[in-house]
Amino acid sequence: AFVAPLRAEDDRVMPWRAMLVLSDETSIKRADRMRADFLANASHELRTPLASLAGFIETLRGHARDDSEARERFLGIMFDQTERMQRLINDLLSLSRVEMDEHVPPSSETDLAALVEDARDYLRPQLEEKAIRLTVRKPASAPAIGDRDQLMEVLLNLIENAIKYSPEGSAVQIEIAGPLMRDEAERPELVLGAQASRLTLAAPASEPRERYFAVRIRDEGKGIERRNLPRLSERFYRVDGQKSGPKEGTGLGLAIVKHIVNRHRGGFTVESALGEGSVFSVFLPVPAAVREQARESV
Numbered sequence: 001a002f003v004a005p006l007r008a009e010d011d012r013v014m015p016w017r018a019m020l021v022l023s024d025e026t027s028i029k030r031a032d033r034m035r036a037d038f039l040a041n042a043s044h045e046l047r048t049p050l051a052s053l054a055g056f057i058e059t060l061r062g063h064a065r066d067d068s069e070a071r072e073r074f075l076g077i078m079f080d081q082t083e084r085m086q087r088l089i090n091d092l093l094s095l096s097r098v099e100m101d102e103h104v105p106p107s108s109e110t111d112l113a114a115l116v117e118d119a120r121d122y123l124r125p126q127l128e129e130k131a132i133r134l135t136v137r138k139p140a141s142a143p144a145i146g147d148r149d150q151l152m153e154v155l156l157n158l159i160e161n162a163i164k165y166s167p168e169g170s171a172v173q174i175e176i177a178g179p180l181m182r183d184e185a186e187r188p189e190l191v192l193g194a195q196a197s198r199l200t201l202a203a204p205a206s207e208p209r210e211r212y213f214a215v216r217i218r219d220e221g222k223g224i225e226r227r228n229l230p231r232l233s234e235r236f237y238r239v240d241g242q243k244s245g246p247k248e249g250t251g252l253g254l255a256i257v258k259h260i261v262n263r264h265r266g267g268f269t270v271e272s273a274l275g276e277g278s279v280f281s282v283f284l285p286v287p288a289a290v291r292e293q294a295r296e297s298v
């Protein structure tokens with residue numbers, strides 16, 4: 001803030017009149033700070049596997065040169081680290097793409113139910129590896145909604161998390177529901193017990209007459225503590241104790257989901273109970289053209 005003296009028409013300073021100029025720099029500083037934090041985090045995340053690769057190359061050149069068993073093991077670790085870097089770079093690129101087009105409404109439309117089936121096919125190896133039973137509940141007809149590639153990314157991120165943070169042999173349920181009014185779309189799922197906490201990670205753009213289709217993904221995994229829910233969609237955030245090892249996630253998945261949901265003017269909520277499981281829900285407004293038809297079919 002600064003005080004500017006006012007001058008009269010003949011350029012005399014009028015000391016009894018002044019203008020107080022207040023400018024708010026906190027939001028600019030916050031944005032700068034976030035950018036700097038993001039760069040520092042991204043660099044750190046990439047530097048860790050790179051440093052480990054450099055270390056293993058040194059070892060392979062040195063004392064592991066003639067030890068074929070050690071060599072195989074180290075090459076395996078190096079491969080995992082390279083894959084991790086690829087995942088990170090893919091997620092970083094995805095994030096920057098979705099951020100760039102967040103203000104451009106999606107132009108294409110895709111069949112939500114068919115998309116869920118495609119996601120299930122794509123994830124079949126991971127589901128089989130952990131013997132996870134995936135069930136899908138969907139209405140007789142679901143409308144065409146949103147950008148195919150982006151909604152696929154949303155589904156893959158949420159279903160992969162459900163698999164990753166669940167024990168072997170557990171069940172994951174996907175439900176497509178709609179058309180719903182906004183409060184129905186946002187209403188807490190009663191599938192989790194009274195201990196469950198719930199949080200909105202992205203609020204839908206509100207238009208009173210809008211109808212939504214919700215996709216809910218429910219797991220029987222480890223669940224998330226109430227205090228950790230608000231930070232879930234922050235970039236690089238992982239719940240305490242979640243390692244950032246070669247097989248672990250990048251911490252960018254839910255941030256990507258949130259941007260895509262925002263672009264679709266939809267909502268994104270999480271419900272979770274520690275030791276019981278989680279339900280992640282995304283709900284998307286039904287395009288006007290199919291709204292009537294969708295209502296008739298239910």
Ligand code: ADP
Binds near residue numbers: 224238242253278
């Ligand atoms: P990551 O790549 O680490 O999975 P995400 O952004 O997808 O990153 O998720 C952020 C964090 O939220 C995860 O590291 C994990 O701690 C927690 N999380 C996400 N989904 C689930 C889930 N279904 N069950 C339990 N914890 C989850």
